[in-house]
Amino acid sequence: MLWSCTSQRDAAKTITKPVSFVVTPDWARNAVIYEVNTRQFTKEGTFDAFAAHLPRLKDLGVDILWFMPIQPIGELNRKGTLGSYYSIRDYKAVNPEFGSLDDFKNVVKKAHEAGFKVILDWVANHTAFDHIWIKEHPEWYNRDENGNIISPYDWTDVADLNYDDNPALWDAMIEAMKFWLTETDIDGFRCDVAGMVPTAFWEKARKELDAIKPVFMLAEDEGQRDLMVNAFDANYGWEFHHIMNSVAKGEKNVTDIWKYFAKEDSLFPPSSFRMMMTSNHDENSWNGTEFERLGKGAKAFAVVTYTIPGFPLIYNGQEVALDKRLQFFEKDAIDWEKASDFTNFYRHLNELKKSNECLWNASNGGSFTPIKTDLPAEVLSFVREKNGNRLLVFVNLTDREQTIHFEDKEIAGSFTDQFSGLTVEIAENQPLILPAWGYLILK
Template structure:
């Protein structure tokens, strides 16, 4: 993005017109930066006993101290919260954090409890929230508890039929010992551990891993338990399934938010293809509107640590410019309903296929132009919260270009995306937007006015723009009067000069 484009948005953000800013951010207004701790920044080389950077499945040295060092960087990109992969003590080679050994200790490879406390304090000084990943479905492979406490675990059986919910909840996920979460002792242990870290570190929330693999009765008790410590504690449930009807069964268990894999499956995937279908944005939004209580509370993302990176898929998809498509993907992520989550390295156009190729160390200083674009997206969300709180409807779609409305009461904004390589324009009837209004572009300096009952939005190839809907500064009756009186005035002026 050219610096001039950013300046256009900045000037509009400093002087907003119709769509106003709200003072206190709610969770749908958060912009979350997702960090895999071991693959972010090595802030303390003294704890690198198990590091082997030549092995993609070994520790690479990232730690909590490294996250602390980069808080200013994350803040400069405009993010308001961070989500960390689990930092608890893991079984050997558990660099990702999901093979937990001890729920009450920090893994020495990641740091100490004091490091985590400092991280939360430093983040809060910057008005940033900290979300920890928490796993209750399983422990790491070959955990000693399987022999010491066999009554705590389900029988070791593989998940053969993934549509069989009983198997999903009670069989082992690969070689990971599956907690018998319906057992009162297991339930108490896990809930007490979750409460412990809230009390000890003042974290703001948990991202809950493998939610679909745990019985729903447990989750109701878990939610009640952690909220007894902090009634406002945030809970983000990961339900790894693109079927919104299936995922919706978890919407009434008390979670604040659920991962929107439908958005990933419909929007992110199509935008990496040469023949992208922009209407998939409407499909994903319609599913969320149909099946969930509040689509804006859903957590949306282009990619994460469990799937191939967007850039990699775009490269395989044969698009002309993978980075240009990434910008369009980010735009759709921020303009659409849902709380946007950006995986570390996305701001650098980092690529990578399936695990572990999608989990390489983050590059610094990285792609500064793309950093600017990400910061611009975050500013748009902050200053125009209708993109976070508004309902969405598609008001026009034609030949690979579409226009969407976001509306929250009197606050109205539009956004348009052209997925074609060539320039496109689309006409919108005034009845869709309102009389005596105009559209002011946020990313590009466009002023779209009503021309005989029609608004015409023009976009260059593979580009997007957002618009605020504002009252027209010129009254049409006054304009008509001027059209009549100015010629009369000029004629009179000429005649007066001739007389002189």
């Protein structure tokens, strides 16, 4: 990658870039991930009801279906009526709210037949307070000075597991993960708060899981670089997500985006993926919908997540412009009948992702080079290029129309806008006008 500022490059050089020894499945090289909240996905909230949407999701163009936790939810200290998916009572069972184990196997089978891959949310850091391990293996839990099992943070519905000097816990947890690979044929895991569990555990798990079948592992973490060396293929682009939220509010600007990439490029192995998103289950339920946080810039920021290095996430409902916070502990179904131009918008982004090698994930994609303009703080401008496949991207990240003048003669030429199909001329003495939150992807 190339950066717009020498000082940023020099700062990045002070950090030694790690090397990844993870072998990422080939099918992930240009994949788009889609998060499934089974409870809220349909009025029924079941696997069978979800399966009816597979043809629609295939047409949308997503590749990896990430199911939020599907195991039985604890009743002791439960939050709300239905409880949190992340308070797991039994790692090897299915929440009857969603259906049976056979129902889930059927969904995975149908998904595979349609060309999808399936990963399951895995909660290794904590269990429900009525998990059988509480009675059978109380030594596997962290306790306070009075000997009481504790919760991590203020997550009062879950009990904190202790991985220190508990090899039997490591083995039991990995055996539970293997169960889902062998019994349901899933393709990997999204691992909740992965940084709160020892890296050595994840490395052991990855090795044993890969021995069964090649898996894709996504870490809900961004701070621990070592997770990406021998355990995970991808982690979260949390910092970038929060920068986008701040840019939308006018608290940051495009220069902060370039500072992020100067740092990010030095932190992680080039073959690892950063998951980029404008929403997910946490943001939607707790911090607001994309429209609350990003306003009229929701599409512009989505374009950014699809065209920068990384791989993009769609949270269920975004493709119909989901504009409500889905309740986390209660039933709150998505309305799929609402017509929205976001459906075609995301379908088109997914097509662009697949058909342009320069946009593929991580090191599978192309170079990422800033374009010099007179609006470095207002318009995110860059070139992606690989093997002759070249795209110019311009995104106005302000609520005002911007007139762009170019300082780089090498980008001059006649291009086709990948959204409208119109011809766009780029020349040194010919300004380019972008409306508020406007964007162009030129080829």
